[in-house]
Amino acid sequence: MASKDRILRLKEETRVNILDAAFKIVKEEGWQALSMRKIAEEIEYTAPIIYEYFSNKEAILAELNKKGYLLLMEEITAAKNAHELPAEQLEAIWMAYWNFAFKERELYQLMFGVSMNCCMAQKSPEVEAPALLVSEVIKRLMNGANPSDNDVCRRYYTFWSVVHGLVSINLVNRGVSDQLNKQILKDTIGGIIRSITG
Amino acid sequence: MASKDRILRLKEETRVNILDAAFKIVKEEGWQALSMRKIAEEIEYTAPIIYEYFSNKEAILAELNKKGYLLLMEEITAAKNAHELPAEQLEAIWMAYWNFAFKERELYQLMFGVSMNCCMAQKSPEVEAPALLVSEVIKRLMNGANPSDNDVCRRYYTFWSVVHGLVSINLVNRGVSDQLNKQILKDTIGGIIRSITG
DNA sequence: AACTTTACCTAACGGTGTTAGATTATTTAT
């Protein structure tokens, strides 16, 4: 009977509604505000209903995660296809990645484990000390060029980005071998130093 | 009277005990397992007592955050002092930073907002697609050199680390200007590309 | 010994994810 199909379509529809509601809440109020009861309220049901469509909250997050990757894939594919030369493609791809992260920051947080409620924001002497120490060394390395604060800062963030990026990828992923990581680390740091000293 | 001092010392001691208990729980069971009631059980009190020493849970996290920065500062200072030349100092500092992240991974997570329960771990076609696409382009860029999978993978992680590092620093920090970020991004990506094409 | 202060606890509030069981509505079979 065709009514079976209609019912299946309705079921699929509320499944989508649940995901949309979750996404809307996260966009408007952030991840910490996402709760099963709030999703239920949004779709005008009670909370236990959601468990007919998703085995638990984590399953909803997994689905949104997938959605994020599909969106990212769209963006970087378009960026790639806008160019011919691989060098230009690569630059466009990573620019698209960057833009995606800020256009869909909530999805990016979910996808790559960037937590929201971290203490780094609040400034204090203890928190700022490492940056100062490293910046001093960078300044010494560049002392021939008489660098501005902006230059030093740029170099500091370049170092920090690579290392923190590689660290956090490994903390959440545990994918690549330690040997490969150390190699990447040494090579890249060496590269930045050479690019400074010329 | 001296008893006043002794009592103050005792108060300070249980303050430290609370922090130690929290740290122990996190080390053994991760951040998601840290609760006020569990801390209380560890120090053999009930939960409300903790609020005599810390205004809320966040204040405890802030204190552990500070502890993390002090430890990190120790490590990178020692690394720096082991060398004379700024180039060597920088390499040693970032290696120390790397080692700190994995020796004290829980502290690192807290300090830099690396969230623990992220979906990236679970592999699926959707999740792997972007990496494949980028790797293809990298391979094309290196086609003269006939690169191994390991080489391509290394380059991919180098790109990804910088971009993801810069992104996540900006997502949690909101510190640096957009202009500086774009500059860092373009420079670094260009640098990596040039280091590939020779 | 009575009074005051401190230390500490129990009980509760409103929130979370999740499950069990009852209730209502819809479909199917007679």
Place this chain on the structure above:
DNA sequence: ATAAATAATCTAACACCGTTAGGTAAAGTT
């Protein structure tokens, strides 16, 4: 059309969370 079976949905509850109010018991002070 009516009875039985199935599906859809809800209420109530569990065990946990951070946090607060209020009471009790101990310690210190006069």
